[in-house]
Amino acid sequence: MSNLRKKLIAGNWKMNTSRSEAIQLASNVIADSLPKEGAELLICVPLVHLADIGKLTANTHIKLGAQDGHWESNGAFTGEVSVSMLKDYQVDYLLVGHSERREMFADDDARVAKKFAAALKNGITPILCIGESLEQREQGVTLEVLQTQVKAVIDEVGIEAFSDAAIAYEPIWAIGTGRTATPEQAQEVHFELRRWLAEYNPEIADGIQILYGGSMNAANADELLSQNDIDGGLIGGASLKAEDFLTIYSFAG
Ligand code: PGA
Numbered sequence: 114m115s116n117l118r119k120k121l122i123a124g125n126w127k128m129n130t131s132r133s134e135a136i137q138l139a140s141n142v143i144a145d146s147l148p149k150e151g152a153e154l155l156i157c158v159p160l161v162h163l164a165d166i167g168k169l170t171a172n173t174h175i176k177l178g179a180q181d182g183h184w185e186s187n188g189a190f191t192g193e194v195s196v197s198m199l200k201d202y203q204v205d206y207l208l209v210g211h212s213e214r215r216e217m218f219a220d221d222d223a224r225v226a227k228k229f230a231a232a233l234k235n236g237i238t239p240i241l242c243i244g245e246s247l248e249q250r251e252q253g254v255t256l257e258v259l260q261t262q263v264k265a266v267i268d269e270v271g272i273e274a275f276s277d278a279a280i281a282y283e284p285i286w287a288i289g290t291g292r293t294a295t296p297e298q299a300q301e302v303h304f305e306l307r308r309w310l311a312e313y314n315p316e317i318a319d320g321i322q323i324l325y326g327g328s329m330n331a332a333n334a335d336e337l338l339s340q341n342d343i344d345g346g347l348i349g350g351a352s353l354k355a356e357d358f359l360t361i362y363s364f365a366g
Pocket of ligand 1: 125289290326327329347348349350351
């Protein structure tokens with residue numbers, strides 16, 4: 114497996130930050146970081162802040178992401194925002210299938226696959242979030258669970274579509290709990306996942322960024338990011354402080 118994959122350090126702000134806090138945080142991330150050969154910085158901000166933050170990130174090394182989007186372009190879907198609307202805000206990336214959306218907002222594998230396809234159709238790179246529960250890990254079915262989640266998307270768009278996508282492995286038991294997968298645990302899953310993807314297409318498997326997410330922070334990122342098959346991080350809590358987020362970035366690439 115090659116090590117030419119760039120690291121992607123992605124902040125997932127979730128439903129946090131007021132308008133002024135968002136502008137401040139993004140401004141700090143931009144001002145206090147430099148572009149790197151081997152790594153990229155991404156912030157996935159709340160939808161209402163996209164216009165403000167997009168003005169700040171335009172023409173910088175920081176990529177802009179959204180946390181969700183509806184697959185239909187428009188229609189009677191009160192409260193929803195479509196992926197095609199996001200295009201007007203220079204959104205580079207879209208999180209799809211985050212476990213919080215799967216658990217609390219009925220995003221099942223079929224919907225996730227449609228959102229993934231809609232992102233690609235609109236020239237936005239999807240980050241497919243997958244992960245097992247603690248119960249599933251204890252039952253020893255982690256890999257099967259992850260494969261089912263990825264396969265639903267492969268069945269919708271084909272494996273080749275993954276050349277413009279990333280995957281984020283986020284064990285549910287590690288998200289927001291302070292309980293991180295050990296670097297060895299995470300590496301093992303990333304390695305197995307890549308090996309399984311290679312059965313579909315070795316080139317895609319070799320090139321795709323597989324990020325780790327779940328309580329990654331300034332103290333544990335170095336070891337996680339130095340694993341061979343961990344190509345970045347999807348970072349919640351620690352992305353809300355520019356200093357912590359950029360410390361994580363300092364370990365990448
Ligand atoms: P966390 O969140 O870093 O706060 O655990 C990660 C995520 O949910 O993407």
